[in-house]
Amino acid sequence: MSLTSLNQLLHLLADGEFHSGTALGHHLNMSRAAVWKQLKGVEALGVKLHRVRGRGYRIAGGLDLLDVEAIQRQLPILNPAFNVQLHMSLASTNETLMQRQHQGSIHGEVVLAEVQTSGRGRLGRQWHSPFGQNIALSLGWDFVGGATALEGLSLVVGLALKHALTDLGVGLVQLKWPNDVLVDHRKLAGILLEMRGDATGPCHVVIGIGLNVHLTEHKTIDQPWVSLKQLGYQLNRNDLVAQILLHLHHYLQRFVQYGFVTVRDEWQQCHYYQDKKVQLLLPSRIIEGVCRGVDSVGALMIEHNGAVTTYSGGEISLRPLSIPHTHPQERST
Structure with a gap:
């Protein structure tokens, strides 16, 4: 390189x-x-x-720099092959890839940034990624069938991320509907999907992933969070990116062929709020009930007053009725 x-x-x-x-x-x-x-x-x-x-x-403590060649060496021959591009600094890896789709197919295109200054999360949240501390990754993927064919996609991406971490030895990883990865109720990683194209036909999706790796302090994050370093894991970021891409390739191929339904049970086994009392924050009201997981297309199921209702997409936030006051378990490596 x-x-x-x-x-x-x-x-x-x-x-x-x-x-x-x-x-x-x-x-x-x-x-x-x-x-x-x-x-x-x-x-x-x-x-x-x-x-x-x-x-x-x-640089005190040194740097764990991303390296395209180190990532590519860990990837077997895949179809499609990943085209990985690394930038020192970007406002948003998602936005960079979204703009690129005007020039041609972004299927298999990967954008990484050492520092991301204006990363976006769900519900308009900002997610700043300091230099060399996290993984800010966006992957382009083509789908057919429009928005309906994408139901449950964010949950499938969460599963891929969970298994990538598990394969590298990270324990106690759980998923939160629709797009967060948690350890001990604290956010370790987030997912943001953005779509362009035909609402009923071919479409391009940018899959954005933000993973806290070496981060130890951040004054602007407005929710409980944790990093791999705080959990006691000293993992190389190139190894993490390679494992994430490998698992994304596997789960995306499976999703395209079979849809979400075949991984529904697997996802629910990792679900942090499964059968727990929760609050569902909707734009105009708050619903309290028991989370019964997700249906065959990934819609959230809430039992309230003896009836189960499904919810999907939009301005919805899921919260526990109470958050236990515990701290992430430290481990040595």
């Missing part, structure tokens, strides 16, 4: 050790002034540089 000067500099500093300006200039074949300019570019990405006179520059 050809690296820009900025990317080359980040890879040199990723080891967390001190590097003098002279040594950096030698490696990059540039002057000290040019190195200094590149170092300012590193800081502009939100990366904290530690300077010590006589020793040089370092």
